Amino acid sequence: MIIPKKTYYKVGAALFILMFLTVAAAYLNLGPFNIYIALTIACVKAVLVVMYFMHVKYQTKVTWLFAGAGFLWIVIMFALTMSDYITRY
Amino acid sequence: MNIPYTSTARLDTGLYNAKLGIWLFLASEVMLFGALFSTYVLLRVNAPTWPHGYELLNVPLATLNTIVLISSSVTMVMSWASLMMKKFGKFKLYMGLTILLAFVFLVVKYFEYTAKFEHHLFPSTNTFLAIYFTITALHGLHILGGIVVNTYLWGPGSKMWQNDPQRFTNRVEVAGLYWHFVDLVWIFLFPVLYLL
Numbered sequence: 001m002i003i004p005k006k007t008y009y010k011v012g013a014a015l016f017i018l019m020f021l022t023v024a025a026a027y028l029n030l031g032p033f034n035i036y037i038a039l040t041i042a043c044v045k046a047v048l049v050v051m052y053f054m055h056v057k058y059q060t061k062v063t064w065l066f067a068g069a070g071f072l073w074i075v076i077m078f079a080l081t082m083s084d085y086i087t088r089y
Numbered sequence: 090m091n092i093p094y095t096s097t098a099r100l101d102t103g104l105y106n107a108k109l110g111i112w113l114f115l116a117s118e119v120m121l122f123g124a125l126f127s128t129y130v131l132l133r134v135n136a137p138t139w140p141h142g143y144e145l146l147n148v149p150l151a152t153l154n155t156i157v158l159i160s161s162s163v164t165m166v167m168s169w170a171s172l173m174m175k176k177f178g179k180f181k182l183y184m185g186l187t188i189l190l191a192f193v194f195l196v197v198k199y200f201e202y203t204a205k206f207e208h209h210l211f212p213s214t215n216t217f218l219a220i221y222f223t224i225t226a227l228h229g230l231h232i233l234g235g236i237v238v239n240t241y242l243w244g245p246g247s248k249m250w251q252n253d254p255q256r257f258t259n260r261v262e263v264a265g266l267y268w269h270f271v272d273l274v275w276i277f278l279f280p281v282l283y284l285l
Contacts, residue, residue, distance in 0.1 A: 005170065012163040019155050019279075023148070026284035038280035045276045053166050053269040060103040066112035070119040077120070081127040085134045 001058050011052040018045050096255040111263045115270050122274050125227065129220045129281065140217050142283040145210065147201055151283045154197050155275065161190035162272040165239075165265045172258040177250055180261070184243040187268070191236045198229055221282050228278060231271045238264050 022041045026034065051057040056067050093099075094106040102109055133139050142148075168183035205211075205218075212222040242261055249257040 002173070003170070005167070008163055008166050008170070012159060015159045015162075016156065019152070019159065022280055022284065023152055026143070026148075026280070035285055038284055042277050042280050046273055049162065049269050049273050049276065053162050053272075054266055062102050062104055062109070063112060066109070066116055070116035073116070074119050074123040077123050077127055078130070081131060084131075 001055065003052075003055075003058065007052060011048050014048060015045055096253065096259060105259055107259055107263045108266075111266050115266065118270060122224075122227070125220070125224050126277065126281070129224070132216050132220055136216060140215075142217075142221075142281075142285060145217065146221070146283050147204065148283050150197055150201055151279055154194050155279050157190050157194050157197070158272045158275050161187050161194070162269050164190065165268045169258065169261045169265050172250075172254070172261055175254075177247075180250075181243065181247070184239060184261070188236060188239050188243060191232055191239070194232055195229065195236075198225070198232075224278060224282065228271070228274055231274070235264070235268050235271055239268070 018041050022038055025037045025041070028034075030037065050067060054067075056063055092106065096105060098105050099109075164183045164186040168180050168187060171177075171179035171183055202222075210218055212219045242257075242264055246260070247257070249260070
């Protein structure tokens with residue numbers, strides 16, 4: 001597995017840009033959209049880290065399975081935790 | 090006892106054992122931090138009032154720490170890439186930088202914590218600070234753990250490069266996977282605790 005150095009620097013640069021976007025967006029009062037914007041940016045950053053720094057993009061299906069399992073379980077946990085809140089009204 | 094598949098991949102999994110092991114460990118870590126994040130969500134949606142993080146916390150310092158952690162992820166992956174290119178000197182440099190950046194993160198965190206205590210803001214002050222201190226302290230412990238492992242690999246552990254370079258490269262990769270995960274947790278902690 002050979003990945004050009006440039007790829008890492010580009011991903012690093014993208015992470016910095018997204019970080020500044022997230023901070024800038026936080027200073028705008030967008031009501032409920034603030035949460036969506038912040039979490040969307042965080043998810044994009046997470047995908048970049050997992051795919052490129054953790055090399056999942058270049059890995060075998062077994063690695064995808066493990067990374068996917070971690071994601072699936074956390075989705076279940078959040079969905080069930082939130083079931084109280086989203087069914088209140 | 091000889092641990093099998095430390096440098097070569099197992100045929101059935103297609104991975105060397107340590108890599109499978111670290112991914113299993115990280116999946117369990119997802120649940121550990123996930124439990125605390127969902128605790129945060131439940132506490133927040135049930136609280137009559139909830140402060141904006143930036144009213145109580147120091148956003149510029151946290152932004153600085155975000156820059157520090159992202160940079161350390163870049164240097165960490167570069168230290169592994171250096172070993173892949175058989176450049177041991179470069180590995181030492183990048184791994185050294187990673188450890189240094191991790192210390193910078195903890196020093197900044199120390200100043201943040203002490204500033205809170207000076208203003209009489211403690212975990213017992215309110216629910217927001219309770220969950221803030223719990224999650225950031227657990228994350229801080231992970232940084233500390235990373236420093237211990239990375240320092241071992243940078244120092245005495247690097248002797249392995251002489252007699253089993255592939256196994257050593259794999260060890261650095263596994264430590265890197267852990268380190269990127271710790272960065273990943275911060276990517277969510279930063280907006281959730283400081284900005285929202």
